[in-house]
Amino acid sequence: MTGEDTGAARVCVTNAKGGTGKTTIAINIAGALNERGRDVLFVDVDPQGNATEGLGLVEAYDREPPSLFDVLTDHESRHLINDLIVEHEEMDVLPSNLDLLHAEQELTIAHLIAQLGDNRAGVEALSSLAINVEPEGINTPHALGALDEAFDELETAYDYIIVDSPPFYGRLTETSIFATQNVVVPALTEATSERAIELLIDQIAALEDLAGITVNTVGVVANRVEQTNEDLMMVDWLNEVFAGHPVWEVRKRVALQRAFSAGTSIFAYEQSVDMEEVFLDIAAEFDEQFGYTEVTA
Template identity: 70%
Template sequence: MATSRTGPARICVTNAKGGTGKTTVAINVAGALNERGRDVLFVDLDPQGNATEGLGLLDEFDSAPPTLFDVLTDGSQRDRLGDLIVDHPEMDVVPSNIDMLQAERELTIADLVARATAGDADIDPEALSSLAVNVTPDTVTGGHALDTLDEALAAVEDDYDYVVVDSPPFYGKLTDTGIFATRNVLVPALTEATSERAIELLIDQMAALESQADITVDTLGVVANRVETTGEDETMLEWFEAVFADDPVWEVRKRVALQRAFSAGQSLFAYDPSVDMTEVFLDIAEDLDRQFGYAEVTA
């Protein structure tokens, strides 16, 4: 069940295993929510900018500062997220940027500064901040620095029903920042044996984050992606159902149209709504509406 909170529903689409189709799932879930009449803000937190590309906004990846990097790492620019929002026919988008390649290092320093300031680490906060681009001790409060996206979203989220965050395909401070801001995760995974380890690591990562930040993170469901009709696929679907016994598991079959829609900068709903997998993504959106208490379709 989704975490209750004021403001829009927030979702982090996350799995540190590469190649799961995480970004494609995120874009099409956002497209399905839009199809149901929901106003969606899509945040590309991945330094590689795959969602930015997959929404046809590749030029934004090379845009001049301020960028998402500055909003996340410079406390004086935390309220400028609205300036970064780009219009897309299906959703509003906060694009990633080449500067985000430095974000993991910057947020790691910020977290160390927070711990040092709180007395949890025997390090001079000023010495640490000298290694950073934007982080200074006076802009970091509390025992961690995981709340930067959470604070940034507060300035814009009243305009939306959903915030969908596409996390990086690795574990670290950026992913933790996305999960901290949303408190809800949607997990894309391939139906292959290597997914078992990835899911186990994700569960461990969420437990560690909950302990560090004193929060609760809820799983909204699992999207089994690129499913085929093999014995391994069936075995993994059974494993997902067992591990996530209290959560829905959806099956997205392999379709060339999903990649073609990505290349066209659209979700399936704008590219070709006749593709059968649109029904799966609509099922996901309907269930998310149920979990977050949106009762009626407004499209």
């Protein structure tokens, strides 16, 4: 069963605050979708490659060019996305790469070139600082379309594309959100999360204004929840801030980290984890929101 449109549903798992368990959440959402019979492409846009490592693909992270860096920064290399995809037992993976450490600068140069418009001298000066970015590859005022254009080059049909964004807010994250226009927000249930969530909301609003898009919040994952007053208060706060959106609670479980270390989601891990039901609930909500009506697993 396919979704309501002909393309894959795209979702970015994002929070600019590090340490939220964002990558673990993203991998297990992808694993839960696979459990429901969905074909999933997992995309690791984090230059640190945590998801790539967590899926047992360290060799791909160290691979020689071309890599995801080239796909994002060279407009003539978008089609190479198909050559970079690696098979995993639960999903296909577009791995991160060491070279992505340079992507933030490249995408910033692209954005500045787009802002300069017809200022030829300025454009040439900026182009001289770039590794791959060329002015002729920039056709919008914001230059955020690199990942979106690459997805359009995919030769394999997927039900879902799950993007794990960097744990900071910058051009890579904006490019990821622009390409998906749907977000899942992981958050720790501690007071320090409040400011990070408020900033993320503001940053997404600014992106919507810049790019003329509307970003849908699919839901929020309260992660590593324990039975303390602070945790309970934060869950209430998340439900208030994201009123009208589902807020799922993932309890703190060692097995989640063990599955990550084993290179799988909890669904392919040898030990059963009681949080499986939560991630299956998330996957079911995805299917409802994106128009998939049958479980095929």
